[in-house]
Amino acid sequence: MKQILTIKLKLYEPTQAKRETYQLMADRVTDFANTYIALDKKSRPKTSKQAKEYSDPLPSAVLVQAIRDIESKPKAKHFKRLWPAFNNQNFRVEKELSRDGGAVWKASFPTLEKRVGVPVVVASYQEKYLNLLFAGKARQGTARLVKRGRDWYVHLSLTVTVEQEQRPEKVMGIDLGLICLLVASVSGQTLFFSGCHLAYVRRRFAELRRKLQKAGVHRALKKLGDKEHRWVTDVNHKVSRAVADFALSHGVTCIRMEDLAGVRWTKRQNRIQRRDHGRSLHYWPFYQLQEFIEHKANLAGIRVEYVNREKTSLTCSRCGEEKHSRSNGRWFVCPRCKKVKHVDANAADNIAQAISGLAA
Ligand SMILES: [Zn+2]
Incomplete structure (x- = not known):
C-alpha cells in the first residue's frame, strides 16, 4: 500500500541573514509567477535559461520547479504567494550523529548565492519517516520552503510503502x-x-x-x-x-x-x-x-x-x-x-x- 504524506520540518533558529534570503527568494518566486501567468501561453519560458529573463536572480532549479508549480494550477489568475520549491535532486535531508549518539537533521537546498545545509527540528513521529527515506523505503517528492508566522519550514513530500503484517483482528x-x-x-x-x-x-x-x-x-x-x-x-x-x-x-x-x-x-x-x-x-x-x-x-x-x-x-x-x-x-x-x-x-x-x- 502506497501513501503520500507531507512532513513539515521547522528550520532551527535561522540567522537574520538567512531569514532575509528566504524572504527574498519567496518574493522573487511570487513575482516571477505573476509575470509568468500574465504572458500568453506561447511566449511563456520553457527552460530556466529563458525564465531568467523574466525574473530577478534565482537558482535554475527553483525557477524550473516554479514553472512546474504554476503550470499545475492552470486556473490561477494571481499568486498571492508562491513558495520556493525544490525537486528531489536539489533538496536533501542529511543526518548527522552527534557525540551523544542522537541525530541532528539538516536540510540542504540551493539559495540565492549558495547551497545551504541548515538544521531542522524533527519530531519523533517524523523521524520514523525520515529514517524510511534513509533506508530507501520512502521516495522523496517536492520540498517547499514556507513561512508560517515568524518561522520558516520545509514541507517535504514523501511516498511511503506500508507493509501490512498479520495481526489478530481488533x-x-x-x-x-x-x-x-x-x-x-x-x-x-x-x-x-x-x-x-x-x-x-x-x-x-x-x-x-x-x-x-x-x-x-x-x-x-x-x-x-x-x-x-x-x-x-x-x-x-x-x-x-x-x-x-x-x-x-x-x-x-x-x-x-x-x-x-x-x-x-x-x-x-x-x-x-x-x-x-x-x-x-x-x-x-x-x-x-x-x-x-x-x-x-x-x-x-x-x-x-x-x-x-x-x-x-x-x-x-x-x-x-x-x-x-x-x-x-x-x-x-x-x-x-x-x-x-x-x-x-x-x-x-x-x-x-x-x-x-x-x-x-
Ligand atoms: Zn443491553
Whole structure:
C-alpha cells in the first residue's frame, strides 16, 4: 500500500541573514509567477535559461520547479504567494550523529548565492519517516520552503510503502458528534475529545466576524477566516494523531467510522443542536477529520471501514436491545441488560461492531 504524506520540518533558529534570503527568494518566486501567468501561453519560458529573463536572480532549479508549480494550477489568475520549491535532486535531508549518539537533521537546498545545509527540528513521529527515506523505503517528492508566522519550514513530500503484517483482528469504533467531537472505543477503553472548548473558540471567531462585517473591513475578515481555517485544521491534525496513537497502542487492525456521505445530521443531533444554545460544533469539518484519521491509520498499517449510521446510538452495544427513544442526558441505560454506558461510547462500540452494516 502506497501513501503520500507531507512532513513539515521547522528550520532551527535561522540567522537574520538567512531569514532575509528566504524572504527574498519567496518574493522573487511570487513575482516571477505573476509575470509568468500574465504572458500568453506561447511566449511563456520553457527552460530556466529563458525564465531568467523574466525574473530577478534565482537558482535554475527553483525557477524550473516554479514553472512546474504554476503550470499545475492552470486556473490561477494571481499568486498571492508562491513558495520556493525544490525537486528531489536539489533538496536533501542529511543526518548527522552527534557525540551523544542522537541525530541532528539538516536540510540542504540551493539559495540565492549558495547551497545551504541548515538544521531542522524533527519530531519523533517524523523521524520514523525520515529514517524510511534513509533506508530507501520512502521516495522523496517536492520540498517547499514556507513561512508560517515568524518561522520558516520545509514541507517535504514523501511516498511511503506500508507493509501490512498479520495481526489478530481488533476493531476500534469512532463516534463523531456535535458535543463530544470524537469518542473512540476499543476493548472497553475509551478516548474522549470534548467539543466544549472548540465550540467556545468557534463562537469567539463568529463574534469577531460579525463585528468585522459590520465595520466592513474586508482584509481583516479574510485574515480572520484564514486564521480560523488554520486553527481548525490544526485541531483536526492533533485529534487524528492522538486517535492513531491510541489505536496503535491497542494493536488495532481496523478502525470503523460513520459514513457521513450524503447524510445531514440525524434527528438526534438536530435536537441536541436546538437545545444546546450554540455550545455545539455545527459545521465542524468532520470530513477532513475522517480523512486525516484514515490517512494516519493507513500509514500505520491500520485499515479503515465506514459504517451506516442508523441506530448506532439507540442500540445496546452489549445485548443488541433497541430503544425507541434516546436516553436523557449523557448515559445510555439498556432496558434489558441494564448496561450503563456513556451514549457516545456506546455508539462507538456499535460502530466497531458494525451493527447497522458496513457502508458501500
Ligand atoms: Zn443491553
